[in-house]
Amino acid sequence: MKIHKYDTVIVGAGGAGMRAAIEATKRSRTAVLTKLYPTRSHTGAAQGGMAAALANVEEDNWEWHTFDTVKGGDYLVDQDAAEILAKEAIDSVLDLEKMGLPFNRTPDGTIDQRRFGGHSRNHGEAPVRRSCYAADRTGHMILQTLYQNCVKEGVEFFNEFYVLDQLITEVDGVKKSAGVVAYELATGEIHVFQAKAVIYASGGCGKFFKVTSNAHTLTGDGQAAVYRRGLPLEDMEFFQFHPTGIWRMGILLTEGARGEGGILRNKDGERFMEKYAPVMKDLASRDVVSRSIYTEIREGRGCGPEGDHVYLDLTHLPPEQLDAKLPDITEFARTYLGIEPYTDPIPIQPTAHYAMGGIPTNVEGEVLSDNTTVVPGLYAAGEVACVSVHGANRLGTNSLLDINVFGRRAGIAAAEYSATADFVELPEDPAKLVEEQVERLRNATGSERVTEIRKELQETMDANVMVFRTEQTIKTAVEKIGELRERYLNVSIQDKGKRFNTDLLEAIELGNLLDLAEVMAVSALARKESRGGHYREDYPNRDDVNFMRHTMAYREVGDDGTESIRLDYKPVVQTRYQPMERKY
Amino acid sequence: MATPTLEKADEAGAPEPGFADSPYITVTFRIRRFNPEVSEEASWQDFQLEIDPKERVLDALHKIKWELDGSLTFRRSCAHGICGSDAMRINGRNRLACKTLIKDINPEKPITVEAIKGLTVMKDLVVDMEPFFQAYRDVMPFLITTGNEPTRERRQSAEDRERFDDTTKCILCAACTSSCPVFWNDGQYFGPAAIVNAHRFIFDSRDEGGEQRLEILNDKDGVWRCRTTFNCSEACPRGIEVTKAIQEVKRALITRRF
Numbered sequence: 001m002k003i004h005k006y007d008t009v010i011v012g013a014g015g016a017g018m019r020a021a022i023e024a025t026k027r028s029r030t031a032v033l034t035k036l037y038p039t040r041s042h043t044g045a046a047q048g049g050m051a052a053a054l055a056n057v058e059e060d061n062w063e064w065h066t067f068d069t070v071k072g073g074d075y076l077v078d079q080d081a082a083e084i085l086a087k088e089a090i091d092s093v094l095d096l097e098k099m100g101l102p103f104n105r106t107p108d109g110t111i112d113q114r115r116f117g118g119h120s121r122n123h124g125e126a127p128v129r130r131s132c133y134a135a136d137r138t139g140h141m142i143l144q145t146l147y148q149n150c151v152k153e154g155v156e157f158f159n160e161f162y163v164l165d166q167l168i169t170e171v172d173g174v175k176k177s178a179g180v181v182a183y184e185l186a187t188g189e190i191h192v193f194q195a196k197a198v199i200y201a202s203g204g205c206g207k208f209f210k211v212t213s214n215a216h217t218l219t220g221d222g223q224a225a226v227y228r229r230g231l232p233l234e235d236m237e238f239f240q241f242h243p244t245g246i247w248r249m250g251i252l253l254t255e256g257a258r259g260e261g262g263i264l265r266n267k268d269g270e271r272f273m274e275k276y277a278p279v280m281k282d283l284a285s286r287d288v289v290s291r292s293i294y295t296e297i298r299e300g301r302g303c304g305p306e307g308d309h310v311y312l313d314l315t316h317l318p319p320e321q322l323d324a325k326l327p328d329i330t331e332f333a334r335t336y337l338g339i340e341p342y343t344d345p346i347p348i349q350p351t352a353h354y355a356m357g358g359i360p361t362n363v364e365g366e367v368l369s370d371n372t373t374v375v376p377g378l379y380a381a382g383e384v385a386c387v388s389v390h391g392a393n394r395l396g397t398n399s400l401l402d403i404n405v406f407g408r409r410a411g412i413a414a415a416e417y418s419a420t421a422d423f424v425e426l427p428e429d430p431a432k433l434v435e436e437q438v439e440r441l442r443n444a445t446g447s448e449r450v451t452e453i454r455k456e457l458q459e460t461m462d463a464n465v466m467v468f469r470t471e472q473t474i475k476t477a478v479e480k481i482g483e484l485r486e487r488y489l490n491v492s493i494q495d496k497g498k499r500f501n502t503d504l505l506e507a508i509e510l511g512n513l514l515d516l517a518e519v520m521a522v523s524a525l526a527r528k529e530s531r532g533g534h535y536r537e538d539y540p541n542r543d544d545v546n547f548m549r550h551t552m553a554y555r556e557v558g559d560d561g562t563e564s565i566r567l568d569y570k571p572v573v574q575t576r577y578q579p580m581e582r583k584y
Numbered sequence: 585m586a587t588p589t590l591e592k593a594d595e596a597g598a599p600e601p602g603f604a605d606s607p608y609i610t611v612t613f614r615i616r617r618f619n620p621e622v623s624e625e626a627s628w629q630d631f632q633l634e635i636d637p638k639e640r641v642l643d644a645l646h647k648i649k650w651e652l653d654g655s656l657t658f659r660r661s662c663a664h665g666i667c668g669s670d671a672m673r674i675n676g677r678n679r680l681a682c683k684t685l686i687k688d689i690n691p692e693k694p695i696t697v698e699a700i701k702g703l704t705v706m707k708d709l710v711v712d713m714e715p716f717f718q719a720y721r722d723v724m725p726f727l728i729t730t731g732n733e734p735t736r737e738r739r740q741s742a743e744d745r746e747r748f749d750d751t752t753k754c755i756l757c758a759a760c761t762s763s764c765p766v767f768w769n770d771g772q773y774f775g776p777a778a779i780v781n782a783h784r785f786i787f788d789s790r791d792e793g794g795e796q797r798l799e800i801l802n803d804k805d806g807v808w809r810c811r812t813t814f815n816c817s818e819a820c821p822r823g824i825e826v827t828k829a830i831q832e833v834k835r836a837l838i839t840r841r842f
Contacts, residue, residue: 037713039756040659040667097737100727102745102752102788109739134752140666141752148726186706215661251664332664335683451650494654497621500707503654 007418009195014041015403016382017201018146020411027415046139048256049131051397052089073391074532177377188498196418209352210458213252224512235357237524245351277584284584311345365410392532446490616698637687668757700762728793760816776816
């Protein structure tokens with residue numbers, strides 16, 4: 001075991017982690033621990049753009065953006081945070097441009113902007129061009145640009161280091177972050193990083209679904225690490241299903257395709273979104289479009305022999321426009337489906353895409369241990385966190401924005417904290433939990449296999465807690481997850497070695513997914529209403545009287561060692577906007 | 585040599601979209617294994633799978649790892665060609681495993697899979713990427729400007745933006761660099777990927793560091809080592825015209841115009 005000492009440690013090197021690192025490295029001795037090489041992070045898979053009311057191509061302002069974000073999140077958004085997001089969006093985009101990001105340009109040479117779902121002029125009058133973009137690889141360009149600037153700033157990376165535990169020490173009755181424990185993939189060695197400040201920026205957990213746009217590596221490691229140490233997770237029942245994933249594969253096809261004029265059609269060729277969202281049509285918010293697609297499928301208007309998908313039609317758009325604005329997604333259709341998007345519609349279905357919930361933070365990125373108490377020295381930003389700017393449903397282009405705005409804020413706040421704070425003493429035997437976990441798995445002889453449990457988990461999540469949910473389906477999922485968690489205790493792996501043991505890491509990742517899936521299902525069961533991405537067929541309406549509040553889920557361990565989940569609730573911050581009926 | 589066989593394809597191998605019902609076929613994957621914890625010698629190992637030929641090579645590797653041999657080691661993440669983790673040598677050619685469909689690489693014969701060349705193999709298909717990223721860092725891959733920052737964005741015409749569009753697509757997968765015979769023979773050569781990323785900034789109208797980067801690339805291990813074999817352009821999974829970009833950098837070195 002090695003012990004390292006840094007002022008600031010950042011966990012994860014996607015957009016939020018690297019944006020934080022650029023700020024933290026200037027102000028404090030900083031290390032970034034990342035399970036992937038930074039440029040492999042899933043920020044790079046984001047396509048369509050980053051929202052900011054630059055008003056480069058038409059009238060726009062940050063207040064309209066704030067309103068759209070609050071409405072898009074079905075009024076579960078903390079409005080103070082949404083206002084910061086929309087206001088700081090403008091400088092955030094300009095900062096990236098100054099760092100070198102090659103945005104598409106207007107004829108004047110300014111940053112070009114295009115339409116995106118849920119973004120509107122003057123509180124819902126009509127779609128507005130707010131998304132700043134670089135073809136359909138905006139996330140790729142953000143990830144590259146941030147990595148380039150990390151190289152420029154001399155950011156210190158520990159690549160292929162898996163953070164598996166959060167260290168917390170109680171000082172004078174206050175729980176403080178003391179550091180993290182990491183597993184080095186190349187050698188199997190365990191490292192303790194003592195740090196004054198720790199920032200989690202480790203991304204989402206979408207791999208508990210089967211049909212998902214998420215990378216294999218998105219296994220909720222950060223959420224699981226803090227949750228197991230008794231800290232809450234907020235709003236985990238809210239998961240976004242992106243309307244246009246490649247049928248059965250789940251690979252993302254950007255909403256920018258509809259922003260450029262693409263149309264969703266059922267088997268009769270009908271533009272069905274006109275029925276569900278007369279004003280915004282195909283550019284309604286994602287939860288609305290995903291439910292509409294499944295409604296078409298359920299009512300027998302799906303495409304294909306099994307009627308289990310619909311079409312994204314780009315055939316009426318000029319090939320030059322597809323080549324210039326959507327080169328990557330048209331290539332995906334060719335590569336994976338053998339379809340030519342110039343002439344043929346693309347079969348799509350909703351795909352599990354984004355966790356709105358996560359580690360609760362305030363607007364400075366400080367992690368909360370309950371509804372109001374800050375954990376000194378602990379921060380989170382990006383998809384791993386819940387600040388909450390996305391509420392019950394995130395708007396497209398607001399996640400690339402979130403990682404830049406709140407990644408920057410967390411980086412500054414953490415480094416300023418570590419400039420004045422002292423190191424917190426490490427707990428006794430700090431690596432104990434991780435060492436035991438690794439040794440147990442390496443020596444296990446049980447009959448259960450990681451692949452089988454993961455497959456059953458993904459199948460039950462897809463079947464029971466996806467776009468449509470009922471008490472019955474959620475209970476089925478809760479029971480199944482409980483069974484899988486039992487079986488997981490009896491799991492064994494084949495690779496017993498120390499060097500690049502990805503077999504071992506996949507087993508650990510599965511444990512994280514199981515914990516988070518259970519939190520998600522239990523939180524969903526208790527929310528007896530429909531709001532944003534959480535749709536209960538048995539409670540189809542939003543219930544502001546009983547459920548205009550955030551879910552806070554805590555892991556509890558009884559005296560006999562039995563684990564359970566305790567749910568509590570936190571009020572939503574409302575400033576300007578009263579809840580209204582949500583129409584697009 | 586063990587040749588485990590999967591009796592029956594599971595649901596993960598169900599017919600893929602956009603195609604008529606397609607029968608599973610039996611495919612042999614011949615994989616170059618290396619694990620110094622077990623043996624100092626590398627060796628080939630065959631695995632037979634019943635698999636839908638419209639699946640990706642990455643799907644086949646996962647099937648082997650998850651159902652036959654958990655010790656098979658490779659990097660992967662996004663699984664659709666954007667993260668750059670899974671460049672490998674498939675049937676003797678550098679490709680991304682997640683962008684290569686089995687049907688497109690003659691599954692009648694054993695499909696060979698081995699680590700990319702020119703970088704030290706750590707285990708199975710995993711190589712040491714550090715020298716590759718060091719070459720990238722050496723070309724100063726970031727925007728260099730002087731003077732005060734503008735209040736708003738820097739202006740750039742659509743034409744100027746187009747000038748370096750191709751080289752912004754790079755995902756740093758190393759398929760190009762590790763297909764280059766010069767790089768195989770001389771690990772000091774920067775390699776195509778680093779030059780591509782230098783090109784991305786040299787031809788960016790906003791950048792003022794072109795001269796510095798050109799000096800770096802004028803080095804004995806710089807662009808002049810390129811022998812224009814076009815391996816890199818053929819290997820690029822993003823379709824970047826790598827050789828053309830290298831030629832443009834060479835021309836800029838001679839004319840000092842960019």
